[in-house]
Amino acid sequence: MRVTAAVLLVLCLLAVSHAWDCQKVVNIKNLMQIDAGLGQVVATDTSQVPYYLVGDTWIRLPGSLKHITVGPAGIWGVNKADSIYKYVAGNWVQAAGLLKQLDAGGEQFIVGANMADTPFCLTRSATVGYKGPGSPIPWTGLPGAVKYYSCGPFGCWAVNKNDDIFLMSLNQECQNKGWSHIDGKLSMIEVATDGSVFGVNSAGSVFTRDGITASKPEGTGWSNIPMSMRMSHVTYDLGRLWVISKSAVTMVCTP
Numbered sequence: 001m002r003v004t005a006a007v008l009l010v011l012c013l014l015a016v017s018h019a020w021d022c023q024k025v026v027n028i029k030n031l032m033q034i035d036a037g038l039g040q041v042v043a044t045d046t047s048q049v050p051y052y053l054v055g056d057t058w059i060r061l062p063g064s065l066k067h068i069t070v071g072p073a074g075i076w077g078v079n080k081a082d083s084i085y086k087y088v089a090g091n092w093v094q095a096a097g098l099l100k101q102l103d104a105g106g107e108q109f110i111v112g113a114n115m116a117d118t119p120f121c122l123t124r125s126a127t128v129g130y131k132g133p134g135s136p137i138p139w140t141g142l143p144g145a146v147k148y149y150s151c152g153p154f155g156c157w158a159v160n161k162n163d164d165i166f167l168m169s170l171n172q173e174c175q176n177k178g179w180s181h182i183d184g185k186l187s188m189i190e191v192a193t194d195g196s197v198f199g200v201n202s203a204g205s206v207f208t209r210d211g212i213t214a215s216k217p218e219g220t221g222w223s224n225i226p227m228s229m230r231m232s233h234v235t236y237d238l239g240r241l242w243v244i245s246k247s248a249v250t251m252v253c254t255p
Helices: 004-014 124-129
Strands: 019-023 031-037 040-045 050-054 057-060 067-071 074-078 083-088 093-100 101-103 110-113 117-120 148-152 155-159 164-172 176-185 188-191 197-200 206-211 221-225 229-236 242-244 250-252
Touching: 031 242, 031 250, 040 074, 040 229, 057 067, 067 101, 074 101, 101 148, 110 148, 155 188, 155 197, 176 221, 188 229
Parallel strands: 031 067, 031 229, 148 188
Antiparallel strands: 019 250, 031 040, 040 050, 050 057, 067 074, 074 083, 083 093, 101 110, 110 117, 148 155, 155 164, 164 176, 188 197, 197 206, 206 221, 229 242, 242 250
């Protein structure tokens, strides 16, 4: 039997696919971004309304945000004007600076990217100690240019405007040794609290990085997670993979 190149490609893709059981989330509609960490889940919808998941109920949070994040650094968000906020005692308090996207998944430090794709980091002491205007907020500019940026216990992952993927070792004082290029192409990427890495490419396919450990933070390769529709956003925590489709349908998946 003659095996064509196309058949070989399909077989290779099947060999690196991970089957997950996905169910549609029916009690929330029109989400555009979601983040999970430390057992918590937050999200924003297409009207930029932020939510926090309690049991099976999505609780509306105050304010209006286009991006929200939760993790060891707390709950932070940015609005349509790129203004930055931290959730403190049930209210949003503004922090100096402008970011289009940020992530609270690092070891109690914050990272993010601004509208010019410049990456920034906020030290652990400043992140944890921030209570509102008057608290120090010494953002540290980092090298390179990234459009989406996420951190976990084994490093920080990012993608640039060309969907190239990069990895950086970053400590609580925002000290780093620059970016290392990683194979593949993704339009967004998220690092879980346990160090797992997931992402979505421009075609709406979902991938996870295999073989990530403390001694091998770059992992060994990408595996596809088959989905029934084209996805735009992904996040993972405690065995649950949350995905949002390009048509704003939210699903939760388990391995």
